Amino acid sequence: MVAGGLHLEEVSTPVGTVQVAAGPDGVSWVRLPGASLPSQIVVAGSSGREPVADPEGLAREAAGQVEEYFVGSRREFDLPLDLGGLSEFQRAVLAAAAQIPYGETASYREMAIAAGSPGAVRAAGTAMGANPVPLLIPCHRVIRSDGTPGLYGGGEPLKRWLLDFEAGGISRVGAESPRVARSG
Numbered sequence: 088m089v090a091g092g093l094h095l096e097e098v099s100t101p102v103g104t105v106q107v108a109a110g111p112d113g114v115s116w117v118r119l120p121g122a123s124l125p126s127q128i129v130v131a132g133s134s135g136r137e138p139v140a141d142p143e144g145l146a147r148e149a150a151g152q153v154e155e156y157f158v159g160s161r162r163e164f165d166l167p168l169d170l171g172g173l174s175e176f177q178r179a180v181l182a183a184a185a186q187i188p189y190g191e192t193a194s195y196r197e198m199a200i201a202a203g204s205p206g207a208v209r210a211a212g213t214a215m216g217a218n219p220v221p222l223l224i225p226c227h228r229v230i231r232s233d234g235t236p237g238l239y240g241g242g243e244p245l246k247r248w249l250l251d252f253e254a255g256g257i258s259r260v261g262a263e264s265p266r267v268a269r270s271g
Contacts, residue, residue, distance in 0.1 A: 094143040096150035100157040102245055105222070107153060109146035113167035116219040117153070119241035153222060162189035164223045173217060176202060180214035187228040190253040194232045216240065228253075 093108040093115055103120030148166065155161035170178050183201035187193050199211040215226040221240055227249040231237045239246035251257050 092142070094146040096146040098150045098153045098157075100153070102157075102241075102248060105150075105153055107146055107149040109142045109149060110169060111142055112171060113169040114145065114149045114220055114223060115169045117149075117221055117223055119221055119245060121242045121245055122221075122240040149223070156222065166223060168220055168223060170219070172219070173214075176204065176207070176210065177214040177217050179203065180211045181218055181224045181226070184215065184218070184226050184229055185224045187225055189225075190255070192228050192230045192250065195229055195237065196232050198229055212237065222249075 093110045095106060095108045098105045098107065100120075105120065106118040108115050108117075145166070149164075152161055152164050152166065156164070170181065173181070179202035180198050183198050184193075186201075195211045195215070196205075196208050198215070199205055199207045202211065202214075204210065211229075215229050216238065218224050218226045218240075221227065227239060227246045229237070230250075236243055236246045236250065248257065
């Protein structure tokens with residue numbers, strides 16, 4: 088257990104250790120290698136939904152689904168998420184990102200349009216940066232209009248690796264991992 092009544096699980100992946108935390112309202116955050124600790128570490132439980140009966144079991148389930156993703160047997164996540172600390176616009180942008188199919192990409196501009204604010208391209212990028220559950224909401228699939236990856240909480244090498252992995256350019260077994268800076 089960590090701060091705020093969250094339950095933490097760790098998963099060894101080809102890119103390093105991924106941490107997943109769940110609280111009474113769902114999965115609260117995912118920490119990728121190279122990313123700093125999420126601000127949601129002490130802000131949990133504000134989604135307004137019916138509480139999850141077993142946050143510890145949910146954290147284990149989320150960790151299992153992350154593991155399945157990295158071995159190539161899962162393309163979508165099926166977990167309750169706690170996005171209560173985000174603004175309505177941020178949640179709308181993340182909902183649009185959640186619809187991007189595995190192996191495909193969309194631009195920040197497309198995310199702004201989908202969230203109902205076509206001129207808010209930078210704000211859409213900021214919303215991606217506020218995503219407390221990367222991978223579960225695949226913000227790595229959102230790229231710049233010119234086709235370059237753009238920023239990512241785990242660093243650009245990790246974003247490129249995830250995009251290559253989903254495109255089938257990286258073998259599921261023995262995949263060379265990106266060099267990520269450890270922080271946080």
